[in-house]
Amino acid sequence: MIDLDDTDRALLRALSREGDLSAGELGRRLGLSQPAAWRRVKRLTEAGVLRGLAVETDRAALGFGVTVFLGVKLAAKGRGSFEDFERAVMAIPEVQVVQHVLGLFDYRLRVVARDIPDFERVLRRRIMTLPGVGNVEANVLLSEEARPGPIG
CATH class of the missing domain: 1.10.10.10 (Winged helix-like DNA-binding domain superfamily/Winged helix DNA-binding domain)
Structure with missing residues (x-):
């Protein structure tokens, strides 16, 4: 530090x-x-405090009006199942963030879509068919405030 x-x-x-x-x-x-x-x-x-520059895009301006957070619980647990799921889910372009978490779910995903029917298509055809997917819970983003984070 x-x-x-x-x-x-x-x-x-x-x-x-x-x-x-x-x-x-x-x-x-x-x-x-x-x-x-x-x-x-x-x-x-x-020192690793700053790690490059990032460009922030406006998802709505790009035509992605819906953001959904998905909690995903894998049906089977094991090193291979986690690796297979991660590799497959990271290949889906609508999945913006993949977080391996501790708690009720194994993963938290940030998914963008053009609208709710588009999200349903992504969910049914891409996410639910991934290896090892068990339970899924969706939370639609209504609004978001960006905060810079803790700076001592």
Whole structure:
């Protein structure tokens, strides 16, 4: 774990809101020179705190108006069944996130679809036919607030 000072935390908050800020702009916002801001970004990157830039897309603008979280419980448990399921589910383009979790379900999936009939098609033809799928529970996303996460 790396020790963060107030400037590091401010830098992380700024980058979590706008990941493409230049070192010059970061410096201006934080009262640092461009080289000082760049050194801090480099140190945080080398420490593994920053892991590259991500582009956020607007799913609705791309025609995907429905997001569903699926809880999936496998019918059979075993190393092979987990690996077979993971390999198969990651090949489905509508499945955006695959999380292996502890609790009532074995996996939590984030699935996008154009609409509810499209989601039903993905569920019936792709997800329910995957190896080892037992019980599935769906939760349709109504709204979402993005938060940058904990920055000490």
